[in-house]
Amino acid sequence: MADEIRQKLGLTQELMSSWLGVSRVRVAQAESGQRSLPLGRAVQLVRLTLATLGLVYDPAGNRPAPPPLPAPAPDPEPLQSRLAHCAHHAGRLRYELEQLRLKAAPYEARLAALPALRAYTGPVKDAAREANWLALLEVEAETALLYDCGAGPQKLLEARIAGLEREAEVLRELLEKTAANTPVSN
Structure with a gap:
């Protein structure tokens, strides 16, 4: 799941590991199925996953995300x-x-x-x-x-x-x- 989200957002393993608060090696292991991510990092992954679906994570009930940021105008x-x-x-x-x-x-x-x-x-x-x-x-x-x-x-x-x-x-x-x-x- 983490690798799909990472690819959808164009994140490197380094950026994903920084967001999740784990090492890059741990992200690579999770993506290859060798190890799972630590349970404490699941909220970060869920937040990121829901954000790609246009939702804000909320334990009381997910809600729609604010409008997306506009792409910068061409230089x-x-x-x-x-x-x-x-x-x-x-x-x-x-x-x-x-x-x-x-x-x-x-x-x-x-x-x-x-x-x-x-x-x-x-x-x-x-x-x-x-x-x-x-x-x-x-x-x-x-x-x-x-x-x-x-x-x-x-x-x-x-x-x-x-x-x-x-x-x-x-x-x-x-x-x-x-x-x-x-x-x-x-």
């Missing part, structure tokens, strides 16, 4: 720091995205021009050389767009930006809520 400093981090990196990624779009434009222009170049039916000096050159242009454009600066890499950056912007939005809301719940001191 705004790390939230503000992370918000600044998100804003900075989202801005940096937006710049990278714009650079990717600029880098992609010539490759997209190549792909747009290739059908017209291939559709030409007039005479060419060296048809095989021209076909190889056009194939090289196409492969370079497709490879660059696929792996470096095209829709896929751009969408990945957009997803990262959206994630950072959503994180920043959640942080701003939390900071506003924290500020609204913080008493103003004069």
Whole structure:
């Protein structure tokens, strides 16, 4: 029973032994079933057990416990720091995205021009050389767009930006809520 209560409250054996007024070894022995806790320590264990159930121990009859203590409000400093981090990196990624779009434009222009170049039916000096050159242009454009600066890499950056912007939005809301719940001191 003591180990269940200890785990529920996140207590170490040292803290539990201090509450019960016994050694840590005695708590460990009680938890492993080797020895029981001293009878005089039972009230402390009962009080702790009932407190986890929202009750105050009273030999005349247990009664409801007072309301729980409120959890502390989040410290705004790390939230503000992370918000600044998100804003900075989202801005940096937006710049990278714009650079990717600029880098992609010539490759997209190549792909747009290739059908017209291939559709030409007039005479060419060296048809095989021209076909190889056009194939090289196409492969370079497709490879660059696929792996470096095209829709896929751009969408990945957009997803990262959206994630950072959503994180920043959640942080701003939390900071506003924290500020609204913080008493103003004069």
